[in-house]
Amino acid sequence: MVHRSSPFEGLSPREIMRREQEEATRQPAWLPTGTQTVGPYFHFGMVERGDVPLIRGDNLPPGQRIRLTGAVLDGAGAPINDALLEIWQADGRGRFHTERAEPDFDGFGRFATDADGAFTIDTLKPGVSDDALPAAPHLDVHLFARGVLHTLFTRIYFDDEHNQHDPLLAQVPEERRDTLIARRSTTSSEDVVTYHFNFYMQGAAETVFLIEQE
Amino acid sequence: MSSLDFDRDFDPRLNGPVETHQPPQVFDPYVSTRLRGPRNGLIPIHSGLTERTAPVYGFHNIGGEDNDLTVQHEGTPLGQKIIVAGRIRDTHGQPIPHALIELWQANSAGRYIHKRDQHPAPLDPNFTGAGRTFADAHGYYSFTTIRPGAYPWGNHYNAWRPAHIHFSVLGQGFRQRLITQMYFPDDPLLEIDPIYMANPDRRVRDLLIARYDRRFDIPDNALGFRFDMFLGPNGTPLE
Ligand SMILES: [Fe+3]
Numbered sequence: 030m031v032h033r034s035s036p037f038e039g040l041s042p043r044e045i046m047r048r049e050q051e052e053a054t055r056q057p058a059w060l061p062t063g064t065q066t067v068g069p070y071f072h073f074g075m076v077e078r079g080d081v082p083l084i085r086g087d088n089l090p091p092g093q094r095i096r097l098t099g100a101v102l103d104g105a106g107a108p109i110n111d112a113l114l115e116i117w118q119a120d121g122r123g124r125f126h127t128e129r130a131e132p133d134f135d136g137f138g139r140f141a142t143d144a145d146g147a148f149t150i151d152t153l154k155p156g157v158s159d160d161a162l163p164a165a166p167h168l169d170v171h172l173f174a175r176g177v178l179h180t181l182f183t184r185i186y187f188d189d190e191h192n193q194h195d196p197l198l199a200q201v202p203e204e205r206r207d208t209l210i211a212r213r214s215t216t217s218s219e220d221v222v223t224y225h226f227n228f229y230m231q232g233a234a235e236t237v238f239l240i241e242q243e
Numbered sequence: 244m245s246s247l248d249f250d251r252d253f254d255p256r257l258n259g260p261v262e263t264h265q266p267p268q269v270f271d272p273y274v275s276t277r278l279r280g281p282r283n284g285l286i287p288i289h290s291g292l293t294e295r296t297a298p299v300y301g302f303h304n305i306g307g308e309d310n311d312l313t314v315q316h317e318g319t320p321l322g323q324k325i326i327v328a329g330r331i332r333d334t335h336g337q338p339i340p341h342a343l344i345e346l347w348q349a350n351s352a353g354r355y356i357h358k359r360d361q362h363p364a365p366l367d368p369n370f371t372g373a374g375r376t377f378a379d380a381h382g383y384y385s386f387t388t389i390r391p392g393a394y395p396w397g398n399h400y401n402a403w404r405p406a407h408i409h410f411s412v413l414g415q416g417f418r419q420r421l422i423t424q425m426y427f428p429d430d431p432l433l434e435i436d437p438i439y440m441a442n443p444d445r446r447v448r449d450l451l452i453a454r455y456d457r458r459f460d461i462p463d464n465a466l467g468f469r470f471d472m473f474l475g476p477n478g479t480p481l482e
Pocket of ligand 1: 068407
C-alpha cells in the first residue's frame with residue numbers, strides 16, 4: 030500500500046474542491062444559535078390561549094389518568110411565578126404520537142406556573158417506552174423562565190415504577206437521582222392518581238438537568 | 244471558492260469550528276440568574292427515543308395572518324414596518340423543514356401587551372406583538388412586523404433592554420429546540436445588556452443580530468432583515 034502524506038495527494042484540483050465541499054457539509058461547521066432567556070413576557074407568545082393541555086378531550090389512547098402537581102422554587106425557596114414547563118411523553122402504551130396531531134392527546138403540552146410558582150399537569154401516565162433499551166415511564170421536560178439563560182432539559186420519573194433499570198437514569202449520579210422522581214400522593218383517587226414533584230433551581234435538592242453527549 | 248453558495252456565503256462570521264459557548268447558568272450581571280440558575284453543571288447523558296421524537300405540532304391553528312403582525316387588528320400599528328426572514332438549519336447546515344416558529348415582542352414604543360409589563364409607554368391598540376408560522380420544506384420562514392422599541396427593566400439603575408424580538412423554535416425532535424432573542428444592527432445598548440452579553444463567545448453573540456437585507460425590502464413599504472437560526476442536529480448533542 031502506498032503511503033500518502035496528505036489525503037488529497039494524487040487528486041486533481043477539481044476533485045480536491047469537490048471533496049472539500051463534501052467535507053464542509055458533513056462536518057459541523059455552523060455555530061449553533063445562542064440560547065437566551067424566555068424573559069417574563071412569554072405567555073402571550075407561547076401559551077396564548079392559556080396552557081397547552083396534554084388532555085384536550087375524551088378521545089384518548091389507553092392509559093391511567095394522572096395529575097402531577099408541584100412548584101418551581103428558586104435558590105431562596107421563593108416560588109418562580111414566571112416559569113414555563115414544556116412536556117413531551119409517550120402514551121399509556123409507551124407509544125409516541127409522532128405521525129399526526131391527535132385531537133385530544135398527542136403527548137405534548139405547555140404549563141405556565143401560577144402566582145405561587147405552582148403547576149398542575151393532567152395527563153396519561155406514560156407506558157414503558159419502546160426504546161432500544163426499554164425506558165421506565167417518564168416525562169421529558171423543558172423548563173424556561175426569566176433568569177434562566179439555557180434551555181433546561183430533564184426527565185420526570187415515578188416512584189411506583191421500576192426505575193432501577195432505566196438506561197438514562199443510570200447515567201445520573203446515584204445520590205441525585207431522587208431529584209428526578211415524582212412521589213405518589215396518598216390522596217390519589219381511583220380515577221386519577223396524583224403525584225408530586227418540585228423543581229429546585231438551587232440548593233441541596235437542586236434538580237438534575239441534563240445535556241446530551243456523543 | 245468554486246461556486247457561490249448563498250447560505251454559506253451569506254455571512255463569513257458563521258464559518259468556524261463549533262466550540263459553542265452557551266451562556267453560563269449564573270451570570271452575575273443578570274441579577275435574576277443568581278437565584279434561578281442551577282449551580283451544578285448539566286449532567287451529560289446519552290439520550291433516548293423520547294428526546295429524538297416530537298409530535299406534529301398541531302396545537303395552534305396557524306392562519307394566514309399569524310405571520311403578519313401588522314394586519315391582526317382593524318388599523319395599522321405605529322412604527323417602522325419590517326420583514327424578518329431567514330432559514331432554520333442544523334449545525335451541519337441541513338435545513339430543518341416545517342419547524343414551528345413563534346415570536347413575541349414589545350410594540351414600537353417598547354411596551355408589551357403582557358399584563359405584567361408596567362412600563363408607562365403607550366400600548367398600541369393595533370398591535371399585539373405575537374406571531375407564529377411554520378418554516379417551509381427548505382427551512383425558510385418570514386414574518387412581517389414592527390420594529391420594537393427599547394424598554395427599561397429593573398436589573399440595575401437605568402437598565403434598558405436593546406430592541407429585540409423573542410423567538411421559540413421547535414424542530415424535528417423534542418431536543419431540537421431553541422429559545423433565543425433577535426437583535427438589530429448598530430444598537431449601542433447591546434454591549435451593556437447583561438442578557439445579550441451573557442453569551443461569552445463574540446461570534447455567537449454576533450449571530451443574534453439580524454442583518455439588514457435589501458432583497459427582503461418591500462419597496463416604499465418595509466425594511467428587510469435576515470435572521471438565520473441553527474439548532475443542534477436531531478439526536479446528536481447540541482454542543
Ligand atoms: Fe423582551
